[in-house]
Amino acid sequence: MAAIKYQSLVKELLSLAEIEINGSKPWDIQVHDERFYKRVITEVELGLGESYMDGWWEVEKLDEMIYRIVRADLQKKAKRNLKIALRLAGFYLFNMQSRHRAFIIGERHYDLGNDLFQNMLDKRMNYSCAYWKNADNLDEAQENKLDLICKKLYLKTGMRVLDIGCGWGAFGKYAAEKYGVEVVGITVSKEQVILGKELCRGLPVELHLQDYHDVDEKFDRIVSVGMIEHVGYKNYRTYFKVAERNLKDDGLFLLHTIGEVRSTKSTDAWTHKYIFPNGMLPSIAQLAKAVENLFVIEDLHNFGADYDKTLMAWFNNFNSNWDKIKNKYSERFYRMWKYFLLSCAGAFRARNKNQLWQIVLSKRGIPGGYFSIR
Numbered sequence: 001m002a003a004i005k006y007q008s009l010v011k012e013l014l015s016l017a018e019i020e021i022n023g024s025k026p027w028d029i030q031v032h033d034e035r036f037y038k039r040v041i042t043e044v045e046l047g048l049g050e051s052y053m054d055g056w057w058e059v060e061k062l063d064e065m066i067y068r069i070v071r072a073d074l075q076k077k078a079k080r081n082l083k084i085a086l087r088l089a090g091f092y093l094f095n096m097q098s099r100h101r102a103f104i105i106g107e108r109h110y111d112l113g114n115d116l117f118q119n120m121l122d123k124r125m126n127y128s129c130a131y132w133k134n135a136d137n138l139d140e141a142q143e144n145k146l147d148l149i150c151k152k153l154y155l156k157t158g159m160r161v162l163d164i165g166c167g168w169g170a171f172g173k174y175a176a177e178k179y180g181v182e183v184v185g186i187t188v189s190k191e192q193v194i195l196g197k198e199l200c201r202g203l204p205v206e207l208h209l210q211d212y213h214d215v216d217e218k219f220d221r222i223v224s225v226g227m228i229e230h231v232g233y234k235n236y237r238t239y240f241k242v243a244e245r246n247l248k249d250d251g252l253f254l255l256h257t258i259g260e261v262r263s264t265k266s267t268d269a270w271t272h273k274y275i276f277p278n279g280m281l282p283s284i285a286q287l288a289k290a291v292e293n294l295f296v297i298e299d300l301h302n303f304g305a306d307y308d309k310t311l312m313a314w315f316n317n318f319n320s321n322w323d324k325i326k327n328k329y330s331e332r333f334y335r336m337w338k339y340f341l342l343s344c345a346g347a348f349r350a351r352n353k354n355q356l357w358q359i360v361l362s363k364r365g366i367p368g369g370y371f372s373i374r
Contacts, residue, residue, distance in 0.1 A: 006037035017072035019065060026061035027068055033057070045075070049270035049343075053335045062339065063312065066346030070353050075268075109276060110167075110189035113328060117168075119321035120314050125168040125199065128226035128256060129307040129356045133374075138313040141306070146174040149223060151373045152299065152360050153252050155179040159220040162186075162246060164212050165227025169196035172205040184219070186210040212239065218248050225256040230279050233265055236290035244294045244363060253295065253361040258307070258354060259283060275340050281354070295361035298370035304348055304355040311345035 011021055020028045031037075033056035039047035051057060059065050069075075121127055122142040130141030131148050149171065155161070157180035163171050166185025169192075175181050182204040187193060188211060196207045212227075222243050231239045243253050263283040267276065284300075291297065318341065322334060347354045360370065 003034065003037065006041050007034075009041050010037045013074055014069075017068040017074055019068055027059060027064040029065065030058045031056070044269070045271075046269035046273065049274070049336075049339055052339050053332050055335070062342040063346040063349065066343040067349045068346075070347045070350035073352070110187070111191045113325075114168075114191050114195045115325050115328065116318075119325055120318040124170045124174065125195075126170045127167050129258075129303070130310045130313075131303060132306045132309050138310070138317075141310070141313075142170075143174070146171055147178070148373065149225070149254055149256065149358070150175055150179050152358065153221045153223065153254050155181050155221065157181065160184070161221045161223060162215065162219040164215075164222065164224035164243070165230075166192070166196065166207055167225070168192050169200045169205055169207050171223060171225060172196075172207070173200045173203060176200070176203040176205050181221075184208070186212060186215060212242055215242060215246055217246060219246055220248055220251050222247050222251065222253040223256070224254070226258070228255060228257045229281055230276070232278065232280055233282070233286055236282065236286060240290050240294050243361075247363060249363055251363065252298075255287075255357075255359045255361065257282060257287075257357055257359075258304075259287075259357050261353060261355060271340075274336055284357075287359070291361060295363060296365040297359060298362050298366060299358075299360040299372045301358045301372070301374065302355055303358075305351065307348040307354070307356050308345050311341050311348065315341040315345070 007021075014021065014029070019025075022028065022030055033051070033054075036051050036056045039051050039056070041047075043050070052062075117125065117127060122130070122138045124139070124142055124146070126142040126145065129145065130138060131145040132141045133144060135141035135144050153161075155175060159179075159181045161172075161175060161181050161183045163169075163183055163185040166172060166183075166187050167189075169183075169185055172183035172185045175183055183206070185196070185205065185207045187196070187207065187209065190209060193207050193209050200207065212231075224243070228236070228239060247253055258281050260281040260283050263285050264280060266272070267280045271279065288297070315338065318337060326334070344354075348356075362370070
């Protein structure tokens with residue numbers, strides 16, 4: 001009887017998103033294990049993701065399925081149980097992104113293997129949203145994004161730029177080559193530093209394995225692309241104080257970040273467990289409060305729809321190159337990574353949850369105003 005109840009609840013919920021169990025549409029779920037129903041009802045996002053990793057269900061268009069779930073706001077309708085609440089309680093009770101925990105994300109995500117990211121990303125190794133305006137492919141879209149950042153920062157030859165969360169040095173390499181600036185990049189990933197130094201060899205680009213708290217020198221410009229998602233709401237104010245301390249009085253700071261339309265204090269349980277431990281997405285309200293009396297918001301640009309295209313391009317690269325790296329990773333990892341990329345694409349496609357913002361900040365306001373670039 002209980003099994004029938006769980007199945008009925010799942011069918012009822014999914015019907016609100018126009019998704020059928022064992023239906024014929026590309027976004028309909030094909031259930032291979034009846035335990036799927038109880039797992040989804042009792043563990044919500046974690047149960048949905050883990051049961052996919054375990055092969056309990058399949059769907060032709062995973063991105064389209066997630067798009068419909070997010071667009072219909074099914075997350076709100078599926079109540080969390082006590083077990084899940086306890087699993088995420090650390091975000092509320094403790095500082096999950098404190099200084100002594102800073103390197104966890106590097107070890108568990110960015111150090112998975114440079115070969116994984118080389119076979120997924122563009123040729124410059126950008127692991128953040130591309131800018132698809134006037135671009136025909138991922139390489140062009142990522143160069144567009146890098147150039148957009150450089151133009152928004154009004155880079156000039158000889159400037160020194162701090163890149164907080166530099167990845168493999170994609171921005172530093174581009175800015176040094178095209179705009180003649182010096183770049184100091186910091187990351188908490190050992191693997192990113194190793195490969196990044198090789199990619200930036202011969203250029204005035206320094207990459208350091210370093211936490212953002214420990215930077216203490218003045219820069220003409222600061223950029224941070226896809227890093228504040230690991231900072232945590234308890235630390236936003238500290239993060240911006242560090243940036244303010246290290247930016248010259250007439251400098252500019254560009255923040256590129258994924259964001260949530262609602263203020264939250266945790267990520268979902270599946271993402272926390274398998275992809276971005278201790279991560280969370282800021283809201284505009286949280287960011288605005290954190291920069292108060294530290295920075296003037298000069299410009300805010302939302303191009304979240306471009307992340308859908310970016311994630312689909314990453315998945316196509318990952319999927320087509322899987323045979324090159326599958327000896328190092330398991331089939332369950334393949335399903336996990338596929339679920340990660342395609343579910344994120346669907347969430348950005350829905351437009352009512354995840355966003356992508358580029359925010360330009362100054363310390364005292366730009367005399368005469370800031371000219372916005374798109």
